[in-house]
Amino acid sequence: MNLIQLRYVREIVRQGLSVSNASEMLHTSQSGVSRQIQLLEEELNLLIFQRNGKRLIGITEPGEMIVKLAEQVMREVESIRRVGQEYTQKDKGTLTIATTHTQARYFLPPAVKQFMQTFPDVALTIHQGNPVQVAEQVQSGEADIGIATESISAFENLMCLPCYQWNRCIVTPEGHPLLSDTPLTLEKITRYPLITYDFSFTGGSLVKRVFHEADLEPNVVLTAIDADVIKTYVNLGLGIGLLATMAYDAERDSHLKMLDASQLFPASTTYLGLRRDAFLRDYVYDFIHMLVPALNRKAVVAALK
Numbered sequence: 001m002n003l004i005q006l007r008y009v010r011e012i013v014r015q016g017l018s019v020s021n022a023s024e025m026l027h028t029s030q031s032g033v034s035r036q037i038q039l040l041e042e043e044l045n046l047l048i049f050q051r052n053g054k055r056l057i058g059i060t061e062p063g064e065m066i067v068k069l070a071e072q073v074m075r076e077v078e079s080i081r082r083v084g085q086e087y088t089q090k091d092k093g094t095l096t097i098a099t100t101h102t103q104a105r106y107f108l109p110p111a112v113k114q115f116m117q118t119f120p121d122v123a124l125t126i127h128q129g130n131p132v133q134v135a136e137q138v139q140s141g142e143a144d145i146g147i148a149t150e151s152i153s154a155f156e157n158l159m160c161l162p163c164y165q166w167n168r169c170i171v172t173p174e175g176h177p178l179l180s181d182t183p184l185t186l187e188k189i190t191r192y193p194l195i196t197y198d199f200s201f202t203g204g205s206l207v208k209r210v211f212h213e214a215d216l217e218p219n220v221v222l223t224a225i226d227a228d229v230i231k232t233y234v235n236l237g238l239g240i241g242l243l244a245t246m247a248y249d250a251e252r253d254s255h256l257k258m259l260d261a262s263q264l265f266p267a268s269t270t271y272l273g274l275r276r277d278a279f280l281r282d283y284v285y286d287f288i289h290m291l292v293p294a295l296n297r298k299a300v301v302a303a304l305k
Helices: 003-014 019-026 030-044 061-088 101-107 109-118 131-140 150-154 204-213 227-235 282-291 297-304
Strands: 049-052 055-059 093-099 122-128 145-149 158-166 168-173 194-197 220-224 240-244 256-260 268-275
Touching: 003 019, 003 030, 003 061, 019 030, 055 061, 093 131, 093 282, 101 109, 101 122, 101 145, 101 227, 109 122, 109 282, 131 145, 131 150, 131 158, 131 268, 145 150, 145 282, 150 158, 150 268, 158 297, 168 227, 194 227, 220 227, 227 240, 227 256, 282 297
Parallel strands: 093 122, 093 145, 194 220, 194 240
Antiparallel strands: 049 055, 145 268, 158 268, 168 240, 168 256
């Protein structure tokens, strides 16, 4: 058994059991990957993967345990590598952030700009997805930091720190009846076609729950993961938009009007998630501090402990 074999097992699982995709990601041949998996199974005297001919179609029961342990081993290997880099290439390396579109578009830019100016030799990558995907990427080690709302804090092996709280607004075209029909209520919102976030994104489940508890059903005609997409379709007259208040800019969005909806919904919290057992490079602590000034290295280390 060797680390290469465990790496191959992990990558096959990450690629949905596609050996060809795994070999492409690993920059090696498909036959080489298959051969190493075969050797590992022969050494363990069991099958890790279920097969239909040469095609992998599932993971066996013992294979599930092996995959979990392989992930753990590879995470520890990566931590060892980072320790070495910290002492030999202090200001060089990579930083991968997993986050939702709204956070990437409206929350991260100032910190990202400051970080890239301070650490020009650190390659920064941003992966976008829904909160569950964000959490899973941090858990697996694909991302160093996850930034998303609410549901990311439900993952037990992630340590989540609150970044800030935010709420929502309604955007409409100019002259829309809602603008003069005050005060804004949930019932009034349900009278019009609604364009909002996909309910798996950006606190959408909270919005759904609020309407449900009020025994109301919003007329959702379109959902999107991107606030700019929501505003585009509102501007076309296809409905009113429900989005994060930070996504509305009075100057940039002058063709739209905004109604504060914070009195209708509980505030949402955006969290920063880290894997509890991860070794963090010094510049990762610096990025966190740039993003949330209250989270200095001492505060993050104390939380991880």
